[in-house]
C-alpha cells in the first residue's frame with residue numbers, strides 16, 4: 477500500500493499551502509483532488525470573477541475616461557472563452573506545481589477507512605498525518621421550484637449573460653455578481669431576507685455602493701425572499717414572501733457556504749464535525765490527533781477566505797514536520813468586496829471602532845481630489861482610518877474606491893508593521909502613484 481508522511485485531501489488553495497510547505501521540509505506528500513485542481517478559487521471563485529470584473533471595469537470607465545460618445549458592448553461569449561482559457565491555464569499550472577515539487581497527485585474521491593488509511597478509486601493509501609482541505613459548497617434554500625436556482629459558481633462560469641437576472645443574498649459574492657452583470661447589460665434584481673447588506677462593512681460606504689448600483693439600474697429588494705419559482709413561457713416566474721411576482725431569466729444564490737464534510741468517512745476516522753464544519757483546536761488538529769483541517773471545511777473562528785486557507789495550510793505544512801507545539805496565530809485581517817466600486821477593510825473595522833469609541837478614533841479622508849482618483853473619475857473615493865487613542869497608531873482602515881483592493885494592501889503593510897508617520901515618509905517610492913499617496917494619508 478502506498479505510504480506517505482502526509483496525505484492532503486483537497487487540491488484547492490488550502491491543501492496546496494499545506495502540501496507544498498510540508499514537501500519543502502522533505503516530507504513524502506500526496507494530494508487528492510476529486511473535481512478540479514485549484515478548487516473554488518481557481519475554478520468558481522476569484523479567478524473567473526476577476527477576469528469578468530476587469531471587463532466590467534473597462535466598460536464602466538470607458539466613457540468618463542475617453543470622452544467617447546458611446547461605450548462598446550461587452551462581448552460576453554468571447555469574454556467567457558478568454559476566462560475559461562485563464563482558468564484552464566491556472567488549473568494546469570496548479571497541478572504541475574505539485575508534480576514539479578515531487579508531490580504525488582491522485583484524482584478521485586477520498587474517504588477514510590480508518591484514522592491511518594483512506595481509499596481513492598478503490599485504492600488504499602496510508603499516511604502518518606492527514607490534512608482535510610475539502611472546502612465548502614453553496615447553501616441551498618428549500619422552496620417549491622428551487623431546482624431552477626443556480627449558484628454563484630455557475631454565474632462566474634456562464635457562457636451567456638441572462639437578460640434578466642435575480643440574485644439571492646446581499647453578501648460579498650452577491651455584490652460582485654450584481655456589479656459585473658449590470659455593467660455587462662443585464663437587468664439585475666437583488667433579494668435580501670433582512671435589511672442589511674455587507675454586514676461587516678462600514679454602513680456609510682455600503683450606502684454609497686447601494687446608491688451607485690441603484691443609479692445604474694440594480695433593483696434592491698430588502699426584507700423579502702423568494703418563496704416559489706415556476707418555469708413559464710416567458711421565463712422563470714418568482715413569488716416573494718411579500719407577495720411580489722416577477723419574471724426573470726436566471727436566479728443565482730449567494731447565501732453563504734457550508735463545509736464539505738459528507739461522504740468523507742469522518743466517523744470511521746473519529747473526526748467530529750458540526751454545522752460550522754470540522755471541529756479543530758488552536759493547532760488545527762481535529763478530534764483525531766493525526767488528522768488536521770484547514771480552509772473552508774474547518775470550523776476555525778476566522779473568515780472563510782483564500783488568504784486564511786493558504787495561511788492555515790502553510791502553518792500546518794511547517795508544524796507537521798514535528799509535533800505542533802505552538803497554536804496558530806492569525807495576522808491582521810484584510811479583505812475586499814470585488815464590486816464596482818470596491819470596498820476593502822484591514823485591521824480594526826469602522827463598526828468595531830464605533831462600538832468602542834473610548835478606545836478608537838475615526839478619521840475620514842476624502843480621496844476624490846487626489847490625482848490617482850481624479851484621473852479615473854473615481855469621484856466618490858474615500859477612506860476611513862481607525863486610530864488607537866492611546867498609542868496614536870493607525871490600527872485599521874476601510875476604503876471605498878475602484879482601487880480599494882490595492883490601497884488596502886499598502887495600508888495593511890503599514891498597519892502590520894506599526895509604522896509611524898516619520899517611517900512612512902522615509903519610504904522611497906515611484907511617484908506619482910497609489911503608494912506615494914500614503915505620504916499624504918499618513919500625516
Ligand SMILES: Cc1cc2nc3c(=O)[nH]c(=O)nc-3n(C[C@H](O)[C@H](O)[C@H](O)COP(=O)(O)OP(=O)(O)OC[C@H]3O[C@@H](n4cnc5c(N)ncnc54)[C@H](O)[C@@H]3O)c2cc1C
Nearest residue numbers: 486488489490510515516521586610611771772780781782
Ligand atoms: C464566488 C466566490 C468568490 C470568492 N472570492 C474570493 C476572493 O476574492 N478572495 C478570497 O480571499 N476568497 C474568496 N472566496 C473564498 C475562497 O474561494 C475560499 O475561501 C477558498 O477557496 C478556500 O480554499 P479551500 O482550499 O479551503 O477549499 P476549496 O478551494 O473549495 O478546495 C477544496 C477542494 O477539495 C476537493 N475535495 C472535496 N472533498 C474531497 C474528497 N473527498 N476527495 C478529494 N477531493 C475533495 C474539492 O473538489 C475542492 O477542489 C470566494 C469564494 C467564492 C465561492
Ligand SMILES: NC(=O)c1ccc[n+]([C@@H]2O[C@H](COP(=O)([O-])OP(=O)(O)OC[C@H]3O[C@@H](n4cnc5c(N)ncnc54)[C@H](O)[C@@H]3O)[C@@H](O)[C@H]2O)c1
Nearest residue numbers: 645646647648649650668669701730731732733780781812
Ligand atoms: N472578496 C472576497 O473576499 C470573497 C468573495 C466572495 C466570497 N467570499 C467568501 O465566500 C463566502 C460566501 O459568500 P456569500 O456572499 O455567499 O456569503 P455571505 O455570508 O457574505 O452573504 C450571504 C448573504 O445572504 C443573506 N441571506 C441568508 N439567507 C438568505 C435568504 N434566505 N434570502 C435572502 N438572503 C439571505 C445573508 O444575510 C447575507 O447577506 C463569504 O463569507 C466569504 O468567506 C469572499
